[in-house]
Amino acid sequence: xxxxxxxWARELYEDLDFTAVHRWLxxxxxxxxxxxxxxxxxxxxxxACGFLPVGIHGGGDRLEIIRGDAFYQSYICHLPRSVIELAxxxxxxxxxxxxxxxxxxxxxxxxxxxxxxxxxxYVRYIDVPQVSQPEAAVAFYETELRHLVxxxxxVSGHAPSDDDLRRSIALYNEMRGVVRExxxxxxxxxxxxxxxxxxxxxxxxxxxPAEEFIAQARRYLAAVDADRRRPxxxxxxxxxxxxxxxxxxxxxxxxxxxxxxxxxxxxxxxTRFLTSDVPLADDPLHALAHAFVHTETRxxxxxxxxxxxxxxxxxxxxxxAGAEGVIFAAPSFCDPALLDQPMLRNGAxxxxxxxxxxxxxxxxxxxxxxxxxxxxxxxxxKLWAGGPA
Amino acid sequence: xxxxxxxxxRSMLLQKEMLAKHFARLEKAxxxxxxxxxxxxxxxxTELIRSFGALPVLPEINALQSGMRKLSGDYIAExxxxxxxxxxxxxxxxxxxxxKSGNISPAGTKLPKPDLLLLxxxxxxxxxxWFELLREEYDCPTVFFHVPYQGDGRLEPEHREYMIRQxxxxxxxxxxxxxxxxxxxxxxxxxxxxxxxxxxxxxAVLQSAKHKPSPIDGYFGTVYYVGxxxxxFRGTEEGAEYYRTLREEVEARVAAGLGxxxxxxxxxxxxxxLVVEGPPSWTHFRDFWKMFTDEKAVVVAxxxxxxxxxxDFGFRHDPSDPLGTMADYCSGCYTNLNLPSRVEMISRYxxxxxxxxxxxxxxxxxxxxxxxxxxxxxxxxxxxxxxxAFIESDLVDPRYFSNANIKNxxxxxxxxxxxxxxxxxxATHVAPIVAGAA
Numbered sequence: 024x025x026x027x028x029x030x031w032a033r034e035l036y037e038d039l040d041f042t043a044v045h046r047w048l049x050x051x052x053x054x055x056x057x058x059x060x061x062x063x064x065x066x067x068x069x070x071a072c073g074f075l076p077v078g079i080h081g082g083g084d085r086l087e088i089i090r091g092d093a094f095y096q097s098y099i100c101h102l103p104r105s106v107i108e109l110a111x112x113x114x115x116x117x118x119x120x121x122x123x124x125x126x127x128x129x130x131x132x133x134x135x136x137x138x139x140x141x142x143x144x145y146v147r148y149i150d151v152p153q154v155s156q157p158e159a160a161v162a163f164y165e166t167e168l169r170h171l172v173x174x175x176x177x178v179s180g181h182a183p184s185d186d187d188l189r190r191s192i193a194l195y196n197e198m199r200g201v202v203r204e205x206x207x208x209x210x211x212x213x214x215x216x217x218x219x220x221x222x223x224x225x226x227x228x229x230x231x232p233a234e235e236f237i238a239q240a241r242r243y244l245a246a247v248d249a250d251r252r253r254p255x256x257x258x259x260x261x262x263x264x265x266x267x268x269x270x271x272x273x274x275x276x277x278x279x280x281x282x283x284x285x286x287x288x289x290x291x292x293x294t295r296f297l298t299s300d301v302p303l304a305d306d307p308l309h310a311l312a313h314a315f316v317h318t319e320t321r322x323x324x325x326x327x328x329x330x331x332x333x334x335x336x337x338x339x340x341x342x343x344a345g346a347e348g349v350i351f352a353a354p355s356f357c358d359p360a361l362l363d364q365p366m367l368r369n370g371a372x373x374x375x376x377x378x379x380x381x382x383x384x385x386x387x388x389x390x391x392x393x394x395x396x397x398x399x400x401x402x403x404x405k406l407w408a409g410g411p412a
Numbered sequence: 413x414x415x416x417x418x419x420x421x422r423s424m425l426l427q428k429e430m431l432a433k434h435f436a437r438l439e440k441a442x443x444x445x446x447x448x449x450x451x452x453x454x455x456x457x458t459e460l461i462r463s464f465g466a467l468p469v470l471p472e473i474n475a476l477q478s479g480m481r482k483l484s485g486d487y488i489a490e491x492x493x494x495x496x497x498x499x500x501x502x503x504x505x506x507x508x509x510x511x512k513s514g515n516i517s518p519a520g521t522k523l524p525k526p527d528l529l530l531l532x533x534x535x536x537x538x539x540x541x542w543f544e545l546l547r548e549e550y551d552c553p554t555v556f557f558h559v560p561y562q563g564d565g566r567l568e569p570e571h572r573e574y575m576i577r578q579x580x581x582x583x584x585x586x587x588x589x590x591x592x593x594x595x596x597x598x599x600x601x602x603x604x605x606x607x608x609x610x611x612x613x614x615x616a617v618l619q620s621a622k623h624k625p626s627p628i629d630g631y632f633g634t635v636y637y638v639g640x641x642x643x644x645f646r647g648t649e650e651g652a653e654y655y656r657t658l659r660e661e662v663e664a665r666v667a668a669g670l671g672x673x674x675x676x677x678x679x680x681x682x683x684x685x686l687v688v689e690g691p692p693s694w695t696h697f698r699d700f701w702k703m704f705t706d707e708k709a710v711v712v713a714x715x716x717x718x719x720x721x722x723x724d725f726g727f728r729h730d731p732s733d734p735l736g737t738m739a740d741y742c743s744g745c746y747t748n749l750n751l752p753s754r755v756e757m758i759s760r761y762x763x764x765x766x767x768x769x770x771x772x773x774x775x776x777x778x779x780x781x782x783x784x785x786x787x788x789x790x791x792x793x794x795x796x797x798x799x800x801a802f803i804e805s806d807l808v809d810p811r812y813f814s815n816a817n818i819k820n821x822x823x824x825x826x827x828x829x830x831x832x833x834x835x836x837x838x839a840t841h842v843a844p845i846v847a848g849a850a
Contacts, residue, residue, distance in 0.1 A: 094786050096804065098499075098776045103783070125561070128537045132784040134563060135751025139791055148563030148750070153533060153540070153556055159577055163560075166570050326533075326540050326556055330547050353497075358779055361497040362504070362541035366548060368495060382499075 025246035028239050029220050032227035036272070039082055039109065043230050044117055047075050055179045057120040057145075060106070060130050061267040062324055063296040064122045064149060065311050068168060070233065071183035071191035072175035077118065078229025078293070081105035084271040084386040094136070100356040101384045102268035103133050110140070120145035120178055122171075126267055126324045127358050145178045147171060153326045157316050165312035172308065188307035196300040198233045201240045203295065206287075208247060210344055213284035214254040215247050219276050225291040226269075255282075258404035259346045262288040263337065263367065264353035264360035266322055268385050277390040278350065282401035287344035289322065296320050323359035334370035341376055347404045350397065351380035377404055421673060423658040427640060430650050434643075435519035438467055442524050447591045450526040450546065453720045455534030455559050455742035457583070459603035459647035459729070464591040468644045469523060471542065475506040477518035479694030479808030487513060488809055501538045502777045502809040504545065511549045528590040529554040530583065535561060535747030536780040555586035559742040565753045567743040575739035597734060603647035604731040611723040613655035614641055618724040620662050621712040622765055625680055627665035629672045630765075631688040631711035632701040642720035647729075674705045683708035684829060687761045689754075689788065690773040690781050691716045693805035696813045700805075703819050707826045713761035715754065716781075718746040725757075751784050755791045762796045769799050769829050771822070776806045799832065801825035 035043055044056050057074035059066070066076040082088075082105035090111040091104030109115050121144055123134035134148040149167060152160035176182030183191075205224065209216040224243060228236035262278070266289040278285065298319040301310050327333045337349050349371050353360035364380065371378050379400045381393060441448050447466040451457065453473065461468050478484045487509025488502055494512065496505050510516070515523045529552060531543040547554050557578055560571040584595050617637060621630045628634060637658060645651030665672070671679040675698055686704070688711050693700050704711065713724075721727060722744050730737040742748070749757070762770060772789055774782045789800045803821050806812035 094784075096774055096776075096782060096786065099779065099783050123563075128780040129783040131537070131561060131563075132751055132779075135754075136784050136787050138750070138752055139755070139787065148561060150560045150563065153558040154578055154582065155556060156581060159574065159581070163570075163574050323541075326531075327544060328556070330544075330551075333544065356499045356779075358500060358537055358541070361500050362538065362545070364497065365495040366544060369548075382497075 024242060025220075025250055028243040028246065029223060031239060032220075032223035035227040035230055036223050037085060039086055040114055041077065041117065041230060044075060044077055047232065048117060051075075053180075055119040056117050057122065057175065058115060058118040059122040059293075060124060060126065060133070061102075061291075061293060062124060062126050062322065063293040063315075064124050065168065065315075066233075066293075067188065067191040067195045067301075067311065068171055068175065069120075069122075070194065071188045072172065073179040073181040073183075074120065074175065075232060078226075078291070079106055079109070079115065079121070080226065080229065080269050080291070081385050082109055083269065084273070084388060086386075088386075098356055099129060100268055100354050101386055102354070103129055105385065106133065107136070110137075118144060120147070120175060122147050122149055124149045125151045129358075130267075145174060147174065151325070152316065155328050160316045161309065161312045164315055165308050168308045168311060185307055189303050192301045192307055192311065193303055194233050196303075198228070198237055199295060199297060200300070201237050201244075202228075204244060205240060206295065208244060210286050212247075212254075213257075213259070213286055214252050215250070218279055218285040218288065219272060222272065222275055222290055225294055228294065229291065256405070257282050257284045258348065258401040259284045259286045259344070260348050260350050260400075260404075261286065261337065261340050261344055261346045262290075262350045262352050263340070264323075264351050264357070264364065265290055265383075266292040266324070267359070268354035268357060270352060270383050271385060271387055273390050274352070274383055274387060274393055277394040278397045281394045281398035283350070283397055286346050287340050292320070292322060296322075323363040333366055334373065337367050337371035337376060337378075338374040341371070347408065348377040348379075348400065350400065351378060353380070353382055355382045355384050377407060421658075421661050423654060423661055424636070426654050426657055427636065430640060430645060430654065431643075432519060434467075434645075435517050435521045438469065438517070438524055439521040441467055447527040448524045449528045449530050449587070449590075451530040452532055452534070452536075452539055453642045454536065454745040454747040455532035455557070456642070456646075456720065457530065457532060457557070457738055457742075458644060459600055459607055460579075460583070460587070460738065461530070462647055463596055463600040463603055464587045464593050466527070466587065466591050469526065470643050471507045471546070472503050473639075473643050474510060474518060474523070475503040475808055476694045478506050478510060479810075480697055481518050482695065482810075483510075483518065484695060484808035485810045500777060501542070502807045504538060504542045506808045507542070508545060508549070511546070525550050526552050528552065528586060530557065530586070531555065532557045532559065532742060534559040534742050534745050535749070538778075538780065553586065553590060555583055557583050557742075559739075559748060562743060562748055562750055562753065565750050567740065571743065572736065572739045575742065576735045579735045579738060600734050601731040604729040604734055604737060606649070606652050607647040608728040608731065610641060610646060610652050610655045611721070611728050613652075613659040614638070615723045616659050617655070617662050618713070618717075620666055621710075623666050624685075624766075625669065625671040625682045626685065626710050626712050627662050627670060627672060629674060629679070629701075629711050631714035631717065632692065632697070632704070633672045633674070634711075634714065634717045635692065638717050638720060671710065675702055676705060679705055679708065679710055681708055682710045684769065684826060685710060685712045685765065685767045687712060687758055687765065687767045687770040688714040688716070688773060689758055689770065689785065691775055691778065691807055692773060693813050694808050695810040696805075696815065699815060700813075700818070703822050707822070709826065712765040712767055715746055715757060718757075721745055722757075747780055751788065755788055755795070758788065758792050759795045762792070762798050767798060768833070769801065769825070771801045771803065771825070774802060774804045776804065776812050777809065778807060799825075799828060
């Protein structure tokens with residue numbers, strides 16, 4: 024059972040032709056597909072407007088870049104060039120809308136490029152509130168979401184009612200609940216739930232209907248419960264910095280095989296950006312905006328109002344996950360991750376937490392150096408265990 | 413042989429004097445109990461800050477001046493030793509390195525610590541992290557002013573209201589707390605009225621480049637012209653006087669058919685009229701400029717000189733609507749415009765200033781400017797039929813300026829314009845686009 028679910032997920036992850044999306048569109052005449060870039064967009068809104076939400080995470084190490092390099096200088100991160108490669112090769116032509124959240128200047132500017140390259144596609148840059156007053160922040164984001172609902176409804180021909188929106192929110196609450204369950208299980212029994220498998224599941228969930236992901240994830244959790252494995256003497260680590268451009272699966276495997284249990288990470292962070300269920304009784308867009316503003320998620324793409332919280336962040340994550348150390352794994356040229364790293368690392372090291380850092384690209388092909396670094400780190404964590412904090 | 417006399421306009425001397433006084437005043441600010449506010453150029457709220465009797469400090473201005481004075485390399489190295497990545501904004505690392513090295517301003521004076529970090533978040537993601545980092549250095553109050561990005565190419569009415577609300581409920585109370593003064597709207601209106609007059613003068617200066625020969629260099633020369641309005645002087649008497657003087661000088665040059673003052677004198681004979689997109693490389697500013705003037709190329713308009721406001725497209729601060737006008741101003745800064753708007757602006761410059769070409773100086777460590785510039789290059793060429801050149805350097809990191817590469821590329825580019833011009837001339841017998849006299 025476990026193998027069947029992982030194979031299902033791997034096939035979806037590896038398929039850069041988005042066959043599942045095309046199949047869904049063929050099965051749902053008149054329906055549309057809407058793409059979104061990392062890190063977070065409210066997928067409920069796409070769903071309620073009749074779209075299949077489709078996560079666009081680039082081509083990883085499985086795509087040769089031919090056209091994409093003509094759009095980006097060598098000192099821009101890799102993700103946008105592989106996204107452009109996918110688009111220019113026609114692989115994203117099934118998308119009627121693409122949403123670009125406020126993640127960084129590169130993704131923001133990509134929204135403008137999309138407007139110029141694909142004038143028939145609905146494109147929206149989704150700004151997020153960065154103010155300290157929660158009421159003003161909620162009001163701003165709610166208005167942004169109302170615009171989005173109106174526009175997407177016009178594109179799809181289905182303007183959702185409040186009840187439609189509530190049904191979609193309920194569905195994605197369920198999806199987030201399952202993801203939380205996956206993360207809880209991995210945190211408690213990382214030997215039973217390898218991060219490689221968890222990651223493939225999350226990525227599969229980016230291209231299939233929420234209902235299908237929920238069913239497969241539950242099947243997987245049941246299989247994990249039925250297939251108990253023996254713990255190893257691995258070191259427990261938190262990985263931070265990989266919230267936008269995703270690492271190649273080989274990198275995740277290398278870290279695990281080097282003797283690390285990953286017990287917290289920020290891969291595909293949008294799947295758990297909202298940390299609690301969105302209430303269904305309220306106005307649905309107000310509820311979504313409120314959930315965003317009051318989320319417990321702390322990420323480099325948002326302004327951190329509390330300097331103490333920033334310094335404590337990695338310590339809090341390590342404690343919550345029962346980890347022993349931190350691996351900062353950031354994509355090359357990633358402003359959010361790399362500008363944040365000195366602050367986060369200083370805070371972690373001031374709290375006595377061992378850290379290492381390396382940079383990767385989504386198409387990194389050589390993992391030996393990562394494996395050696397992670398292996399040495401895992402060994403040193405074991406040697407330091409019980410020492411002064 | 414007697415050394416060649418360096419030409420200086422009165423406005424140049426005036427600006428030097430203003431900046432020296434400002435830095436001297438900043439150095440004494442703690443003992444004179446004058447509050448200090450650090451903020452950024454795009455979306456700067458100088459009139460408001462000044463209305464509270466506070467003095468602005470602009471970290472980007474300090475960084476670029478450190479670059480021009482060859483100090484930035486050491487500052488960047490200091491920041492990288494402290495764990496900052498080589499991949500990120502060189503302005504940030506220069507500023508952090510300067511703070512860690514005693515916070516001596518480029519003028520040689522000691523910079524005071526901020527009493528308030530006023531983060532006007534206007535079109536550059538890095539600003540947000542920069543102030544989080546500065547907060548770690550200075551441990552002082554911070555207020556965040558969020559300017560929504562013009563993703564759809566316009567300022568939405570609700571975004572304007574959102575900014576006004578922040579000004580009223582967050583920014584002004586924060587300034588009241590750190591300065592101990594109450595908000596004085598009349599004083600703010602006076603500053604805004606002076607700002608509007610200043611903007612009128614600057615706009616006339618910028619648009620003078622439509623003349624042939626252009627009496628100004630719209631990039632290398634204009635980064636000096638925008639210095640006072642971008643830094644601390646918009647809405648002040650000194651600022652107003654500076655721009656009146658500058659305008660008079662430029663109008664006199666127009667009347668006399670003269671070009672701008674450039675490193676080697678006056679550029680009266682102008683062979684190429686160009687538009688430039690992107691910030692300059694400050695560490696090699698003079699060398700870079702000379703690559704243009706040696707070929708008798710004058711820049712007639714540039715986008716970088718609009719990061720602190722797009723006055724040449726008509727924006728003026730409106731004293732009758734003090735908070736609304738500040739929101740309008742911030743939203744319209746070049747950094748806050750989406751890519752299609754940037755393409756349109758460059759295309760307009762090329763058409764309206766009758767440019768022969770455009771140059772994109774792509775900055776390695778500035779994603780806000782650089783991501784998408786290759787698309788801009790193609791799109792502007794498509795819309796205008798004018799050829800573009802693409803060169804790469806960095807803001808203040810001297811490691812990324814390759815003199816020979818840039819010079820070669822520019823020389824090839826000028827040859828290409830020349831051959832196109834000759835081809836067009838042979839085919840249609842049109843006159844050369846640029847002549848040496850008005």
